Amino acid sequence: MSSHAARPSPNPQNAGTRPVRIAAALGAILVAAAGAWLAGHAIPKSETFTSRRGPVAEVSTGPEVVMPDGSLNQFVQLTSSTGLAVDLRVLRPGGPPVPRPLVVLLAGHRTGRDAVDVVGHPGGIVMAALDYPYRGPEKPRGWSESLRAIPAIQRGLLDTPPAVSVALDWLLTQPWVDPEQVELMGVSLGVPFAAVAGALDDRFRRVWLVHGGIDNRAWLANRLERRIPNPIARQSAATLLHLLAYGESFRPNRWVPRIAPRMVVVVGADADEQMPRASVEQLFELAREPKELLWSKGGHVDTDRPEIIRQILELARSRIEPQS
Numbered sequence: 001m002s003s004h005a006a007r008p009s010p011n012p013q014n015a016g017t018r019p020v021r022i023a024a025a026l027g028a029i030l031v032a033a034a035g036a037w038l039a040g041h042a043i044p045k046s047e048t049f050t051s052r053r054g055p056v057a058e059v060s061t062g063p064e065v066v067m068p069d070g071s072l073n074q075f076v077q078l079t080s081s082t083g084l085a086v087d088l089r090v091l092r093p094g095g096p097p098v099p100r101p102l103v104v105l106l107a108g109h110r111t112g113r114d115a116v117d118v119v120g121h122p123g124g125i126v127m128a129a130l131d132y133p134y135r136g137p138e139k140p141r142g143w144s145e146s147l148r149a150i151p152a153i154q155r156g157l158l159d160t161p162p163a164v165s166v167a168l169d170w171l172l173t174q175p176w177v178d179p180e181q182v183e184l185m186g187v188s189l190g191v192p193f194a195a196v197a198g199a200l201d202d203r204f205r206r207v208w209l210v211h212g213g214i215d216n217r218a219w220l221a222n223r224l225e226r227r228i229p230n231p232i233a234r235q236s237a238a239t240l241l242h243l244l245a246y247g248e249s250f251r252p253n254r255w256v257p258r259i260a261p262r263m264v265v266v267v268g269a270d271a272d273e274q275m276p277r278a279s280v281e282q283l284f285e286l287a288r289e290p291k292e293l294l295w296s297k298g299g300h301v302d303t304d305r306p307e308i309i310r311q312i313l314e315l316a317r318s319r320i321e322p323q324s
Contacts, residue, residue, distance in 0.1 A: 213279030
């Protein structure tokens, strides 16, 4: 007879549930980590708007191209001491380089590249159209590449307001810019960035907020309507995108009132499909005096509607006194 006590046989049920419990615990940890990571995006990153600026360290200019209408256009790339790279396209009247009013334009991704087609002849002013300082794949393909592009997209968003000031540092050294007549125009997606840059850089005597509104998250949801028909899923996606884009850092109510005592001009579209009239009016209410509310004719501005962009630029020209 054996002297060893009989060992209890392992419980098959307990053995089967142990991997499940481990997987559940790991899942909970991953969900908590993802939640903490996303929660960090709700904290405003305002300090990066000043820390990333830095003085201009390098300048690379392309040739001045004479357009059929006699105007000049030139590609310029600037690099600040912090490594921030800024691409812009300068459009200006031909002839001697006399000081003229300057409008710095933020209107969308690759604005600078398309500025010649979108803006047309600059009239009696200088137009400087900025690209967003995004340094990632032009068109990410698939989920994997899109996820890998997120840090570059986020960096580009946070770098946009300081990129405006870096561009202005260089532009003000040019003989064809009047430093007393400098304006900033944010169009559609450019509105939140123009509000920040206009509040932080008092060299802009007037800030134009065109076809934007008070609620950036609602605007994102509107843009997603065709891709995500379900309203609950669409709102959830807009909230996630707003977080990933550091939306709290660009809230209009934090920046628009700070532009005063310089002029703010809010421009809405009287038949806007994307931005409700009430949102435009609420954005205007945020601004302090002096301010002006204007309405353009037709729908929301788009690169496929150059006539609307030119209409908006004519509104701006009507309020800018070119130096003769």
